[in-house]
Amino acid sequence: xxxxxxxxxxxxxxxxxxxxxxxxxxxxxxxxxxxxxxxxxxxxxxxxxxxxxxxxxxxxxxxxxxxxxxxxxxxxxxxxxxxxxxxxxxxxxxxxxxxxxxxxxxxxxxxxxxxxxxxxxxxxxxxxxxxxxxxxxxxxxxxxxxxxxxxxxxxxxxxxxxxxxxxxxxxxxxxxxxxxxxxxxxxxxxxxxxxxxxxxxxxxxxxxxxxxxxxxxxxxxxxxxxxxxxxxxxxxxxxxxxxxxxxxxxxxxxxxxxxxxxxxxxxxxxxxxxxxxxxxxxxxxxxxxxxxxxxxxxxxxxxxxxxxxxxxxxxxxxxxxxxxxxxxxxxxxxxxxxxxxxxxxxxxxxxxxxxxxxxxxxxxxxxxxxxxxxxxxxxxxxxxxxxxxxxxxxxxxxxxxxxxxxxxxxxxxxxxxxxxxxxxxxxxxxxxxxxxxxxxxxxxxxxxxxxxxxxxxxxxxxxxxxxxxxxxxxxxxxxxxxxxxxxxxxxxxxxxxxxxxxxxxxxxxxxxxxxxxxxxxxxxxxxxxxxxxxxxxxxxxxxxxxxxxxxxxxxxxxxxxxxxxxxxxxxxxxxxxxxxxxxxxxxxxxxxxxxxxxxxxxxxxxxxxxxxxxxxxxxxxxxxxxxxxxxxxxxxxxxxxxxxxxxxxxxxxxxxxxxxxxxxxxxxxxxxxxxxxxxxxxxxxxxxxxxxxxxxxxxxxxxxxxxxxxxxxxxxxxx
Amino acid sequence: xxxxxxxxxxxxxxxxxxxxxxxxxxxxxxxxxxxxxxxxxxxxxxxxxxxxxxxxxxxxxxxxxxxxxxxxxxxxxxxxxxxxxxxxxxxxxxxxxxxxxxxxxxxxxxxxxxxxxxxxxxxx
Numbered sequence: 001x002x003x004x005x006x007x008x009x010x011x012x013x014x015x016x017x018x019x020x021x022x023x024x025x026x027x028x029x030x031x032x033x034x035x036x037x038x039x040x041x042x043x044x045x046x047x048x049x050x051x052x053x054x055x056x057x058x059x060x061x062x063x064x065x066x067x068x069x070x071x072x073x074x075x076x077x078x079x080x081x082x083x084x085x086x087x088x089x090x091x092x093x094x095x096x097x098x099x100x101x102x103x104x105x106x107x108x109x110x111x112x113x114x115x116x117x118x119x120x121x122x123x124x125x126x127x128x129x130x131x132x133x134x135x136x137x138x139x140x141x142x143x144x145x146x147x148x149x150x151x152x153x154x155x156x157x158x159x160x161x162x163x164x165x166x167x168x169x170x171x172x173x174x175x176x177x178x179x180x181x182x183x184x185x186x187x188x189x190x191x192x193x194x195x196x197x198x199x200x201x202x203x204x205x206x207x208x209x210x211x212x213x214x215x216x217x218x219x220x221x222x223x224x225x226x227x228x229x230x231x232x233x234x235x236x237x238x239x240x241x242x243x244x245x246x247x248x249x250x251x252x253x254x255x256x257x258x259x260x261x262x263x264x265x266x267x268x269x270x271x272x273x274x275x276x277x278x279x280x281x282x283x284x285x286x287x288x289x290x291x292x293x294x295x296x297x298x299x300x301x302x303x304x305x306x307x308x309x310x311x312x313x314x315x316x317x318x319x320x321x322x323x324x325x326x327x328x329x330x331x332x333x334x335x336x337x338x339x340x341x342x343x344x345x346x347x348x349x350x351x352x353x354x355x356x357x358x359x360x361x362x363x364x365x366x367x368x369x370x371x372x373x374x375x376x377x378x379x380x381x382x383x384x385x386x387x388x389x390x391x392x393x394x395x396x397x398x399x400x401x402x403x404x405x406x407x408x409x410x411x412x413x414x415x416x417x418x419x420x421x422x423x424x425x426x427x428x429x430x431x432x433x434x435x436x437x438x439x440x441x442x443x444x445x446x447x448x449x450x451x452x453x454x455x456x457x458x459x460x461x462x463x464x465x466x467x468x469x470x471x472x473x474x475x476x477x478x479x480x481x482x483x484x485x486x487x488x489x490x491x492x493x494x495x496x497x498x499x500x501x502x503x504x505x506x507x508x509x510x511x512x513x514x515x516x517x518x519x520x521x522x523x524x525x526x527x528x529x530x531x532x533x534x535x536x537x538x539x540x541x542x543x544x545x546x547x548x549x550x551x552x553x554x555x556x557x558x559x560x561x562x563x564x565x566x567x568x569x570x571x572x573x574x575x576x577x578x579x580x581x582x583x584x585x586x587x588x589x590x591x592x593x594x595x596x597x598x599x600x601x602x603x604x605x606x607x608x609x610x611x612x613x614x615x616x617x618x619x620x621x622x623x624x625x626x627x628x629x630x631x632x633x634x635x636x637x638x639x640x641x642x643x644x645x646x647x648x649x650x651x652x653x654x655x656x657x658x659x660x661x662x663x664x665x666x667x668x669x670x671x672x673x674x675x676x677x678x679x680x681x682x683x684x685x686x687x688x689x690x691x692x693x694x695x696x697x698x699x700x701x702x703x704x705x706x707x708x709x710x711x712x713x714x715x716x717x718x719x
Numbered sequence: 720x721x722x723x724x725x726x727x728x729x730x731x732x733x734x735x736x737x738x739x740x741x742x743x744x745x746x747x748x749x750x751x752x753x754x755x756x757x758x759x760x761x762x763x764x765x766x767x768x769x770x771x772x773x774x775x776x777x778x779x780x781x782x783x784x785x786x787x788x789x790x791x792x793x794x795x796x797x798x799x800x801x802x803x804x805x806x807x808x809x810x811x812x813x814x815x816x817x818x819x820x821x822x823x824x825x826x827x828x829x830x831x832x833x834x835x836x837x838x839x840x841x842x843x
Contacts, residue, residue, distance in 0.1 A: 540801075
């Protein structure tokens, strides 16, 4: 087998292998299909070289047959290549395509016509290099070669036009196409030179097998290696091995010592790879200096991110650094909200129309599902079209980096186009992986910090309450000591009066005025004792109220009816009322999970307001028309799967329309009675419900009809 | 019948002792723990009424010290605090009753007639 034949074999193997490789990567894609057909055509050309190279001189008929078999393949190489370019660039003009195919068919027919002077015939063959036959430069062959090159050049002209206007990945791909074509024509194109008496042995054919490999790489890979790197690596490789293998060769030639040159060859062959590696790193650090710089900055900041504890600031920091260091037109970050599960926009930078950007992705959005499955940086070239078009920001992003911990996607970052229109590279991808991990840690860190801060605040308010409880305890003790004295003194007074009256019965009988006076004093003493008892009752109520049984677990399950009763007892003491028109209805469980002392305060405050409202309505009614008003306060507890729902409603005076927005404001009161509070009751209620219980409170009121407050508390398993 | 009242408030001891004397008891009064111990040593009362909160020691400590002098001493504790753990501790020391301020004199009268039978006559 001569070298020409062998190169043909290599071309067949390489073309078919890479052709089908590209095809099977995405059989549905027209571009991939065309590339496979094109490769088959190239393989036919390789078959020509393979077979013709093996036919011994003198067997012209056999040579004619093989040229006829393979020439249609060669003919269609430019045609299908143009078709491929046409599809790849999504060109609209079909005239040239049809024309080229027509040309291809005409020539294929001509090639098979058995006329002796036409393109392929025994008469038109000439031997070259004393080993195989090629075609003579007939008029038809001239026309054929002219058209063949014209189509190839025209295809590359289209590619060049696209190269001028395209950016990023596409530009890089075209660069690779040009590199490949240069190699291919060094070999394949020069083969025609033999027909024209330019007797260069087709060693360049050995470059042709590289062509399908490079093209396959360019078509399939999304993040192409910087082409400068390819050239540098190849250049260094050739230079190093020329020296490594050349020096021993020269030594052998001049010294004639086989041993010396062989040992040198061994030494050089050993250090060769090291030199290659060293030079490669040096050269690439120069070429990619800018890229390396920003990758280094990104990695450094990635590590520094963990020190930021505020999620909002962290998000801003991340997009700021990404945009500034990679120099891209925009960057945006979305972080998962733990409660709703949706991914919300936390920060965006570099978009004049940031306001238009989608603010949130639902957890079941197709894009989110896609990213959760992929869990790797995603580039638009590999993202399904329907996902790209699902949101404006996805279609504008040139890279999407997921932020994840384990299997949980906690957020993602959108990166726009680089200002220098360079595509994202494999090195970028690696940096993004590290960045993503660091960002995930930093985000988790922030969320943890914010949660614990919130927790601390809750603890603090609980602590505050406990200390108020402790204070109340101390004050109550002091008051009890005073009350004790009142009690003893009044008791003494009573006994003294009793002793005196029993001793001096006669005196008192004779003096009715004195008798009256003692009776009066005795009555006052009894009244003091009575009042001491009542005051003590109030103190006891306050103590019950402030008592914090267990500081560690302030939340517990307890009877709702019990706290309503406690609150109403306090209320009766406050208003000196013998009874209150309160009805309690409980649906389902009587127990409720909450902060007992605080919820008692809530109920007390709401009942207090309700009672005041009823009293107000009563005075109103007596002024206007007396009679029919039956006051009532209703307290109801119901449960859903997730909530305890408490409703406190009255048929009192209600809230005037103009006051409704002030109800939850501190120091707002409409109460007119002397017992009116400071106006912070409902404000405190709201804070207790929202801040400590993470619940909600709302009200509904009609003036002169009544008010109803509804409280919703999350149940423990939901909390 | 000898009793000792200990309370850090002078008025309280005054009024309380006057009340107890009316019931026919011999009453000594002290306003702090130290004073109480001195008096206790001197008069050896059969009953003590102890306030819980005092400036130099609390009622339970005082009772412990008295018990070292006279193991058979009978005591009634009076406290402003309603505290179960204190109550339990007092009971473990053998306190006959644990009263919460403000004291109801009628209640005291009942207790005295219950615990100090000899006085029942005078009480009633």
